[in-house]
Amino acid sequence: MTRRGVLAGLAAVLALAGGAAWKFRLFAKHYPSTPYDDLLDQITDREPAIVFGQAARNSLPGAAQLAAELRRDRRSLGERAAAEPGEAQIAEVAGWVVPQSVARYAALAAQA
Amino acid sequence: MSSFQDARTLPRDTVLSPDLAIVGGGPAGISLALALAESGQNILLLESGGRTFEADVQKLYEGSQTGVPYIALDGGRLRYLGGSTNHWGGWTRPLDKIDFENRKGMPYFGWPFRRDAIEPYFARAQSLIEAGPWIYDEADNVISGNGPLLRLGPGGIYTSWFQFSRTRDNNLPTHFGDRYQADLIKAARITPLLNANVTAIRLSPDAGRVTQLDVATLSGNRLTVKPRYTVLAAGAIENARLMLASNDVTTAGVGNGNDLVGRFFADHPIPRNVATLVLFDEGISPLYFNNVALPDGAVMRAVLSPRQEFMRAHGVAGSLTTVENEAKLDAFATAAVVTTAQALGVDASHAKAYSLGCGMEMAPDPDRRLTLRTERDALGMPRLNLHMTISDDDFTLFRQTLTELGRQLLAAKSGMLHISYNRRDEWLEAMDWGNHHLGTTRMHGDPKQGVVDANSKVHGIGNLYVAGSSVFPTYGSSNPTLNLVALTLRLADHLKKVMA
Numbered sequence: 001m002t003r004r005g006v007l008a009g010l011a012a013v014l015a016l017a018g019g020a021a022w023k024f025r026l027f028a029k030h031y032p033s034t035p036y037d038d039l040l041d042q043i044t045d046r047e048p049a050i051v052f053g054q055a056a057r058n059s060l061p062g063a064a065q066l067a068a069e070l071r072r073d074r075r076s077l078g079e080r081a082a083a084e085p086g087e088a089q090i091a092e093v094a095g096w097v098v099p100q101s102v103a104r105y106a107a108l109a110a111q112a
Numbered sequence: 113m114s115s116f117q118d119a120r121t122l123p124r125d126t127v128l129s130p131d132l133a134i135v136g137g138g139p140a141g142i143s144l145a146l147a148l149a150e151s152g153q154n155i156l157l158l159e160s161g162g163r164t165f166e167a168d169v170q171k172l173y174e175g176s177q178t179g180v181p182y183i184a185l186d187g188g189r190l191r192y193l194g195g196s197t198n199h200w201g202g203w204t205r206p207l208d209k210i211d212f213e214n215r216k217g218m219p220y221f222g223w224p225f226r227r228d229a230i231e232p233y234f235a236r237a238q239s240l241i242e243a244g245p246w247i248y249d250e251a252d253n254v255i256s257g258n259g260p261l262l263r264l265g266p267g268g269i270y271t272s273w274f275q276f277s278r279t280r281d282n283n284l285p286t287h288f289g290d291r292y293q294a295d296l297i298k299a300a301r302i303t304p305l306l307n308a309n310v311t312a313i314r315l316s317p318d319a320g321r322v323t324q325l326d327v328a329t330l331s332g333n334r335l336t337v338k339p340r341y342t343v344l345a346a347g348a349i350e351n352a353r354l355m356l357a358s359n360d361v362t363t364a365g366v367g368n369g370n371d372l373v374g375r376f377f378a379d380h381p382i383p384r385n386v387a388t389l390v391l392f393d394e395g396i397s398p399l400y401f402n403n404v405a406l407p408d409g410a411v412m413r414a415v416l417s418p419r420q421e422f423m424r425a426h427g428v429a430g431s432l433t434t435v436e437n438e439a440k441l442d443a444f445a446t447a448a449v450v451t452t453a454q455a456l457g458v459d460a461s462h463a464k465a466y467s468l469g470c471g472m473e474m475a476p477d478p479d480r481r482l483t484l485r486t487e488r489d490a491l492g493m494p495r496l497n498l499h500m501t502i503s504d505d506d507f508t509l510f511r512q513t514l515t516e517l518g519r520q521l522l523a524a525k526s527g528m529l530h531i532s533y534n535r536r537d538e539w540l541e542a543m544d545w546g547n548h549h550l551g552t553t554r555m556h557g558d559p560k561q562g563v564v565d566a567n568s569k570v571h572g573i574g575n576l577y578v579a580g581s582s583v584f585p586t587y588g589s590s591n592p593t594l595n596l597v598a599l600t601l602r603l604a605d606h607l608k609k610v611m612a
């Protein structure tokens with residue numbers, strides 16, 4: 001095998017490994033498990049959600065009740081966030097106008 | 113051919129007897145005089161100042177204030193030929209239909225006629241203001257190649273348009289005095305009289321007619337004008353002052369039998385940085401950011417306005433929200449944007465942020481008012497006090513408009529909005545004002561509710577009219593000058609008929 005072939009093969013393997021790592025979230029941050037992971041796993045990036053959620057949590061119920069309320073709606077966070085502005089389901093968190101479910105999921109992340 | 117005359121050089125106690133005396137040579141007075149130039153009537157245009165700024169003339173505008181902090185009374189206007197257009201911004205936009213409507217649950221809103229009544233005058237007003245062809249909200253069809261308009265979901269806010277009075281050689285917009293002095297001189301029947309301060313309106317003993325105007329100069333000269341008709345066009349503060357101070361026959365002042373003169377003062381509050389607009393994946397079109405010149409001479413700028421249906425449905429007042437500067441997001445703001453964009457399934461890694469400003473409409477308030485003080489100016493006229501107010505409702509209603517904008521951005525997945533202020537002290541801290549003086553001689557068909565009738569004639573006085581934005585009973589959010597000039601042209605048509 002030529003030197004060039006070895007390098008190309010190595011690059012291909014690395015690329016595949018990178019893709020797999022991304023796909024299976026090998027490098028994703030792991031959080032201690034909580035009773036709300038079915039909900040929290042829908043948040044793509046939990047760190048900023050926790051920061052934002054600190055401001056949202058004061059005006060919302062505690063984690064258990066909030067989770068129960070969120071589970072009542074069978075739609076995913078993405079589906080709800082996309083639909084709510086059209087349904088006038090809007091919240092204001094520290095001045096930010098957001099879909100209601102974004103405020104609620106973030107508040108849950110901040111409390112979990 | 114007439115020429116400018118100087119009241120200081122006329123023989124003392126000269127009596128002038130024009131058909132029409134116009135008090136004030138700002139855009140209202142000048143537009144009125146020019147519109148009547150060919151009417152066959154002799155017109156005397158009495159202007160307090162000269163052709164340039166003079167400090168001692170300007171001092172005549174000094175007054176005091178109470179209530180909410182506001183611009184000094186001698187700071188927000190100029191007292192010489194051309195009036196405040198000597199330093200205006202040239203922002204121009206017609207009032208909307210809804211601005212003329214009586215609004216349910218909104219006391220004092222509405223004009224005694226619909227917008228149709230002044231629409232025929234808009235084209236000429238636009239031309240006097242030199243704001244180019246009439247485009248405004250047709251701009252969506254005219255403008256291309258300047259980037260797309262803000263993507264908003266369906267709802268109450270839309271992109272509306274300002275036009276601008278033309279800048280000359282990159283200089284300021286149309287100064288009515290400079291621009292039209294040659295036309296005033298050319299008109300055979302117009303006599304512009306400079307340095308002529310009207311200090312009193314004298315009424316007949318039955319208070320039914322104006323019999324004379326007292327005129328004084330700062331050099332000590334005194335003249336008398338005995339006009340058939342008089343139009344006050346001295347600006348919304350000075351119109352009220354003249355009427356209140358002329359109290360020898362009717363002690364409350366001219367046209368003030370119902371204690372309305374000087375009340376309902378208004379301006380457009382212009383709070384800074386009212387919100388931060390974040391766009392997820394695209395910068396904003398320069399149309400919102402800068403004034404964009406079109407090849408046909410119009411200068412345009414996009415602005416965000418509540419739709420009339422939204423205003424009606426939610427009892428919201430007018431507002432015009434502008435994109436001001438690029439803004440930076442702090443850590444918390446970034447967290448808000450990332451969390452929201454991810455939930456919406458949108459990439460916000462190239463998000464851009466902008467601060468927003470706005471011009472708001474105030475609700476009419478009879479307690480926001482001008483009153484006479486005992487202190488007098490150099491001509492012996494009582495000075496004014498302005499009691500300024502702004503209600504929490506004004507902020508709350510505008511917040512509703514901003515929330516709707518935020519909702520529509522989310523619905524379109526194009527961006528999101530942060531509203532800066534919640535508390536009254538925060539709003540007041542950020543407050544600037546438009547210098548758009550309005551409302552002090554409000555128009556209403558019922559003399560108990562207005563100082564002038566639908567023709568701008570002072571109720572109960574046969575030959576006294578008022579021009580300018582002091583007659584606006586409600587204000588809209590549009591800048592006033594185009595609209596007050598249109599209204600003045602309508603008054604000119606009325607005067608042509610009654611004076612003939």
Ligand SMILES: Cc1cc2nc3c(=O)[nH]c(=O)nc-3n(C[C@H](O)[C@H](O)[C@H](O)COP(=O)(O)OP(=O)(O)OC[C@H]3O[C@@H](n4cnc5c(N)ncnc54)[C@H](O)[C@@H]3O)c2cc1C
Binds near residue numbers: 308348549
């Ligand atoms: C800083 C600033 C920026 C502005 N920007 C804009 C803008 O972008 N768009 C807009 O639409 N509007 C703007 N305006 C408002 C605009 O200038 C006014 O709407 C307009 O000038 C009002 O016209 P007027 O003729 O009624 O009154 P004025 O312009 O006030 O003119 C009144 C005239 O009467 C004279 N006068 C006063 N008292 C007497 C007296 N006793 N006897 C004889 N003469 C008297 C004065 O000297 C003056 O010439 C701005 C104003 C300011 C101050």
